[in-house]
Amino acid sequence: MFDRAIFELDGIKPMMAVVVALTVARALAVVGQAVGLAQAIVGVWQGNALEEQAAWIALFFCCFVARQVILAAQDHMLDRYAYRQADSLRESLLQAVFEAGPALVGRRGSAAVVNSAIEGTEHVAAYIALIIPKMTAVGIVPLVLLIAMIPLDLVSAFIALACFPFIILYMIMIGYTAKDDAAKRHGEFERMSNHFIDSLRGIDTLKAFGRSRDHAGRIFAVSERFREATMKTLRIATLSSAVLDTFATLALAAVAIMMGFRLVEGTLSFLPALSVLIMVPEYFRPIREFASDYHASLDGRTSLAAIRETIDEARALRPQNAERDLALSSEALEAPSVTLENVSFDYAGYTALNDISFSVKSPCKVGIIGASGSGKTTLLNLLSGFSDPSSGSIHIGTTTCSTLRNHQWHAHATFIPQDPYLFHASLHDNVAFYQPHATDKDIARALEAVGLDVLARELPQGIDTPIGAGERMLSGGQAQRVALARAFLDSSRTILLFDEPTAHLDVETELELKESTLALMENKLVFFATHRLHWAANMDYIIVMDHGRITWQGPSDKLKNSDAWTRLSAEGGLR
Numbered sequence: 001m002f003d004r005a006i007f008e009l010d011g012i013k014p015m016m017a018v019v020v021a022l023t024v025a026r027a028l029a030v031v032g033q034a035v036g037l038a039q040a041i042v043g044v045w046q047g048n049a050l051e052e053q054a055a056w057i058a059l060f061f062c063c064f065v066a067r068q069v070i071l072a073a074q075d076h077m078l079d080r081y082a083y084r085q086a087d088s089l090r091e092s093l094l095q096a097v098f099e100a101g102p103a104l105v106g107r108r109g110s111a112a113v114v115n116s117a118i119e120g121t122e123h124v125a126a127y128i129a130l131i132i133p134k135m136t137a138v139g140i141v142p143l144v145l146l147i148a149m150i151p152l153d154l155v156s157a158f159i160a161l162a163c164f165p166f167i168i169l170y171m172i173m174i175g176y177t178a179k180d181d182a183a184k185r186h187g188e189f190e191r192m193s194n195h196f197i198d199s200l201r202g203i204d205t206l207k208a209f210g211r212s213r214d215h216a217g218r219i220f221a222v223s224e225r226f227r228e229a230t231m232k233t234l235r236i237a238t239l240s241s242a243v244l245d246t247f248a249t250l251a252l253a254a255v256a257i258m259m260g261f262r263l264v265e266g267t268l269s270f271l272p273a274l275s276v277l278i279m280v281p282e283y284f285r286p287i288r289e290f291a292s293d294y295h296a297s298l299d300g301r302t303s304l305a306a307i308r309e310t311i312d313e314a315r316a317l318r319p320q321n322a323e324r325d326l327a328l329s330s331e332a333l334e335a336p337s338v339t340l341e342n343v344s345f346d347y348a349g350y351t352a353l354n355d356i357s358f359s360v361k362s363p364c365k366v367g368i369i370g371a372s373g374s375g376k377t378t379l380l381n382l383l384s385g386f387s388d389p390s391s392g393s394i395h396i397g398t399t400t401c402s403t404l405r406n407h408q409w410h411a412h413a414t415f416i417p418q419d420p421y422l423f424h425a426s427l428h429d430n431v432a433f434y435q436p437h438a439t440d441k442d443i444a445r446a447l448e449a450v451g452l453d454v455l456a457r458e459l460p461q462g463i464d465t466p467i468g469a470g471e472r473m474l475s476g477g478q479a480q481r482v483a484l485a486r487a488f489l490d491s492s493r494t495i496l497l498f499d500e501p502t503a504h505l506d507v508e509t510e511l512e513l514k515e516s517t518l519a520l521m522e523n524k525l526v527f528f529a530t531h532r533l534h535w536a537a538n539m540d541y542i543i544v545m546d547h548g549r550i551t552w553q554g555p556s557d558k559l560k561n562s563d564a565w566t567r568l569s570a571e572g573g574l575r
């Protein structure tokens with residue numbers, strides 16, 4: 001029922017100490033309130049003047065005000081603490097995700113990661129702000145009230161004490177059931193979010209093939225599962241609150257009946273009886289509040305667990321610091337030589353790269369060609385440092401490493417994917433994204449080099465026109481030119497990695513882009529994955545891949561006389 005993860009938060013110990021002190025003060029205020037009120041009522045009932053009860057009435061009001069002030073101060077302090085913790089959790093999550101790279105996002109689904117970073121951290125903040133005071137109140141308020149009740153009426157104190165373990169036991173049982181249900185509900189929510197994002201991404205395909213109606217049915221089924229899981233959690237929440245309310249009412253009734261008998265018998269006087277009667281509902285109040293808020297806070301609890309799990313998973317995917325910070329000499333990065341020795345890569349049991357070995361030295365344009373599924377992207381992911389080889393070693397100059405997930409390597413490499421991402425920003429900012437200090441002149445030169453200067457002039461606000469999702473959309477070829485312009489702008493990067501940059505483009509656009517792309521490649525170490533064979537003639541070295549293996553490699557001018565070429569031609573080229 002109590003979440004250990006809460007006790008692992010930064011600065012939780014001093015915070016808990018303050019909350020404990022405030023809760024004790026609040027519980028004492030409740031005692032003062034009960035005693036003040038009981039004394040005043042009994043005094044008036046015994047026929048004394050109301051003015052004579054002024055001190056007790058003042059005690060009651062002072063305790064009442066003190067209780068509200070303490071509560072407000074505690075809520076304010078906890079809100080600030082909770083939001084600070086949520087911010088730092090979001091920061092750790094994003095840092096871990098960015099360090100782990102696309103592999104992690106691929107595993108968990110982009111919607112699930114986005115949900116965790118935005119909504120999940122909000123839930124965690126609400127959870128921290130709610131659960132810490134409620135948990136502390138359950139531990140402290142009943143204890144203080146019990147101690148106050150003992151000298152007033154031992155029988156009532158005993159009844160209250162006897163009920164408490166049953167309530168706690170019941171809460172534990174509910175806690176276990178609710179926790180499993182909440183985890184299931186969270187899983188359904190992640191599935192629904194990923195499904196929804198997938199549907200949005202694939203909306204063109206769904207429409208084109210007339211499948212959007214069927215797919216809407218599938219979205220409905222996924223949403224239904226989420227709705228059912230939510231209803232189940234709500235059912236348990238309502239039921240458990242009702243049972244606890246009944247329990248507390250029965251306990252109060254038991255105390256009142258026992259008091260009634262003793263008042264009639266004259267073995268108990270009115271003042272302690274009334275004081276205790278006022279205290280008993282307050283005795284059960286923390287546990288009832290905890291029970292009713294517990295379910296509301298479960299989203300935060302599961303989000304906290306999910307975020308922690310994502311961070312741990314990201315850290316496990318990340319290479320050791322020693323590898324990330326492994327110093328690569330500037331000479332090795334200015335004109336890098338790259339050697340892969342018996343490198344293999346497995347995707348959860350499926351070997352996508354098998355015993356890959358080659359050696360190339362800058363400047364060199366290396367064409368990686370092969371049919372779809374032959375392992376080109378997987379090899380480029382290793383060379384980009386997005387993922388780590390399962391076995392084998394990599395040599396950069398004289399340095400040997402087991403992965404290229406290395407700060408210096410990333411600072412010298414540019415990756416141009418099939419589908420470059422356009423940020424929701426102006427054309428200017430999109431081009432300058434990795435070089436925010438680039439001058440307007442440099443940007444204009446980069447745009448001209450990739451043939452985007454005409455578009456920049458035609459756009460309504462010129463280079464400052466917002467582009468990307470929800471704004472002026474660019475064609476696939478124009479988006480690819482933006483990616484090339486980014487690379488042109490940062491000429492200090494000596495390693496270029498292209499993953500089929502023209503795969504989605506028609507032949508005319510590809511030929512238009514070819515000139516700019518080749519100009520960008522001059523004097524660099526280039527890895528260019530493609531299944532379009534005409535690029536082979538522009539490369540210096542060719543690696544032919546088939547089913548995760550290198551079936552041929554050598555200078556490009558030897559390709560046409562090789563068995564690989566005969567095979568490729570016999571297959572009618574690459575698909």
Ligand SMILES: Nc1ncnc2c1ncn2[C@@H]1O[C@H](COP(=O)(O)OP(=O)(O)OP(=O)(O)O)[C@@H](O)[C@H]1O
Pocket residue numbers: 106347348350352370371372373374375376377378379531
């Ligand atoms: N995340 C993954 N999990 C499991 N298998 C994968 C994963 N990604 C790729 N594969 C498999 O690994 C093999 C190599 O895939 P890869 O994407 O590297 O091929 P490719 O040559 O780049 O193909 P294409 O030209 O179609 O992009 C394929 O059989 C593919 O199904």
